[in-house]
Amino acid sequence: MRAALHLAILLLLPPLLPGIVNRVKAAFAGRRGPPVLQLYFDLWKLVRKGAVYSTATTWIFRAGPVVTVAALLVAGLLLPFGGGLPGPAAFAGDVVLFAYLLGAGRFATVLAALDTGSSFEGMGASREVTFAALAEPALFLSIAGLALARGTLSWTTMLSGQMPAWHSFGPAFAMLIGALFLVALAENSRIPFDDPNTHLELTMVHEVMVLDHSGPDFAFILYGASIKLFLLGAIVVRLALPFAASIPAHVALFLAGMIVFAVIVGVVESTFARLRMNRIPQILVAAGVFAALAMAVILIRVNG
Numbered sequence: 001m002r003a004a005l006h007l008a009i010l011l012l013l014p015p016l017l018p019g020i021v022n023r024v025k026a027a028f029a030g031r032r033g034p035p036v037l038q039l040y041f042d043l044w045k046l047v048r049k050g051a052v053y054s055t056a057t058t059w060i061f062r063a064g065p066v067v068t069v070a071a072l073l074v075a076g077l078l079l080p081f082g083g084g085l086p087g088p089a090a091f092a093g094d095v096v097l098f099a100y101l102l103g104a105g106r107f108a109t110v111l112a113a114l115d116t117g118s119s120f121e122g123m124g125a126s127r128e129v130t131f132a133a134l135a136e137p138a139l140f141l142s143i144a145g146l147a148l149a150r151g152t153l154s155w156t157t158m159l160s161g162q163m164p165a166w167h168s169f170g171p172a173f174a175m176l177i178g179a180l181f182l183v184a185l186a187e188n189s190r191i192p193f194d195d196p197n198t199h200l201e202l203t204m205v206h207e208v209m210v211l212d213h214s215g216p217d218f219a220f221i222l223y224g225a226s227i228k229l230f231l232l233g234a235i236v237v238r239l240a241l242p243f244a245a246s247i248p249a250h251v252a253l254f255l256a257g258m259i260v261f262a263v264i265v266g267v268v269e270s271t272f273a274r275l276r277m278n279r280i281p282q283i284l285v286a287a288g289v290f291a292a293l294a295m296a297v298i299l300i301r302v303n304g
Contacts, residue, residue, distance in 0.1 A: 003088045005251070010076040013255075014230035015039040015223065017262040021190075024266025039226060043219045051215035056117045064112025065213060065220035068105040072227040075101040079155050081234045081254055086156040093153045095143050099136070102187070102231075105224065106132055113209035124208030127277075131193065134284035135186045141291035142176050142183070146239070149173075149298045159238035166242075169301060175294035177240055182287040184232035184265075186280075188225060191269040193280055233261040 019036035026033020035041070053061065077089035078098050087094075110128055113121040149169045150158045166173055186193045189206035210221045237257035275283065 006077075006081070006088055009081060009251075010073065010227075010230075013258070014226035015043060017229050017233065017258065017265075018226055020259060020262035021266040021269065024263050025270050028267075028270035039222065043223055046219035046222070047216050049215040051213075051217050054116060054212060057115050057212070061112045061115040061212070062217070064108045064115070065217045065224065067108035069220050069224040069227065071101045071105040071108070072224050072231065075105075076227060076231055079231060079234055079238075080159055081238060090154060090156050094155055095147065095153050095158065098155065099139060099143065102139075102228070103132075103136070105228070109209055109221075112213075116212050118212070121209050121211060124206070128206060128209060131186060131280060131284065134281050135183050135287070138179050138284065138287040138291045139183050141288060141295055142179050145172065145176055145291060145295035145298050148295060148302055159235070162239065162242055169298055172294040172297040172301070173239060175290045175297075177236055179287045179291040179294070180232065180236050180239070181264075182283065182290075184229065184236065185268070186284055186287075187232060188229045190229075190265060192272045192275045193283070195274050229265075230258070233258055233265075237261055 016036065016039075018039050019034070022038070023033045023036055074089065075098050076087070078087045078094040078101075080086050080090065106128065110125045113125040146158045147153050149165055149172070152158060162173075185191075194206055206225075210218065213221055234254075237254060237260075241253060241257050
């Protein structure tokens with residue numbers, strides 16, 4: 001029953017977050033905007049269509065979206081967001097596998113883009129891996145800081161019982177949340193790092209890599225993107241909020257936190273402009289500095 005609850009949250013709720021983000025952006029722009037469930041409708045429409053494949057592509061192009069979604073779903077089985085209980089596949093050291101599963105999903109998308117033989121998609125793949133190389137240190141430093149504070153390498157322990165940990169490491173945890181939030185925006189190609197709605201050749205990063213995907217393959221791409229946003233948002237929410245002992249109260253608080261996370265992403269996208277390409281590395285390096293500083297504070301606190 002508990003594993004089923006976890007799987008239901010993981011499989012069904014991720015497409016809700018982009019819908020909330022879009023409604024917040026529409027409200028800021030004075031528009032009504034699309035329905036909150038619009039991505040569900042889009043996914044259903046896409047899976048019923050056929051896919052078009054270029055004769056220049058190989059099996060790598062077709063496998064890319066499937067491998068990406070599979071890697072992200074396995075990563076979701078490691079996080080403890082279903083009723084405050086351990087993920088169905090949780091184990092000691094699962095934080096390392098989680099980070100590498102995110103990298104594996106990105107690697108599959110990049111390979112699929114390169115397999116098209118398009119210099120345009122190759123340009124997007126180059127940008128993607130460049131920014132990922134700058135975002136990953138911030139992610140790993142944040143994980144290292146949490147591991148030092150909680151004395152474990154398991155997500156279940158690192159993201160449980162936060163109130164006593166906040167009393168001891170409050171300022172450091174605040175910096176970690178800031179760093180992880182920036183990583184979440186960068187990893188999901190959100191403003192100010194990228195604009196998911198842009199179609200300008202000189203500014204596209206993630207979107208340019210998936211231009212050749214269609215039908216069910218494009219549905220996997222959109223679904224995988226929503227899962228990644230959900231997973232990184234879940235880490236921020238679990239780190240930021242205390243959680244009740246009862247499963248219903250825990251689930252309700254977690255879902256409320258995820259809605260607030262999506263609203264904050266929408267507010268950021270509505271109040272900030274997309275950064276120039278040469279400014280993106282600076283912000284990602286700043287996120288890494290925040291995480292490193294937080295880890296140093298935690299280390300001093302633990303040893304002091």
